[in-house]
Amino acid sequence: VTVPTTCRPLVVVTTSWDDGHLLDARVAALLAERALAGTFYVAPDNSELAADSRLDDGAVRDLSQTFEIGGHTATHRRLPDLSVSQAADEIRTGKERLEQIIGGPVESFAYPGGAFREEHPALVQGAGFRSARTTARGSTSLGGDRYRMPTTVQARQHPRDWPGIAIAEWAHPRLALGCITNWATLATLIFDRVLATGGLFHLWGHSWEIDRFGQWRRLETVLDHIARRPGVVYATNSGTLDVDVLTTGSEDDQS
């Protein structure tokens, strides 16, 4: 990743998309149209998706031409439901399957359902991954642990975030209401702050969920807003690790 030399604060934008659903190809097209980077976390034998709604090997290979492919276990079972050896096997098997499919290394991992226990980050590291993404929201930095990478905003409504938003934006009631009722408004607000002060903006989601909840237009609005900004570094999830200034300090985290 080439960091532009400017006096502005460093701003890095990344996106990630979980599960390996067929509709990931639609997200990929929206990102590509806007020259946005991203990582698709694929569970090749995802037991929660019907076989005919999963990306097939050829589609994963196609995605890998433009985007990073990340590991998401073989079958998408939640790691805390498994024994340590089963969890290690899921993590490793998913990685090996994807590496066979794309013919290259798979370096980033995301925990299925964001669920993990203390012992799992070490298993992910032991399998040869460079990083692991959680489903934590509200962060505008990489955080202190590359095997517990947080995100900024998910492309869906999160009613449990509403009290925090209301408190954080108490001085701007209309803004608070907009952010509470529309995740895209929240994403836009946080992006604008990151743009002004520097940091990492990480948008993530599930294509199948965007479709189920009719969020495609909102997604396009956000992608239009964050794309093609002069001086902004657009990186895959693993690419953010190479922008080393991001790894220092997490006091800018919002939660």
Ligand SMILES: [Zn+2]
């Ligand atoms: Zn998932």
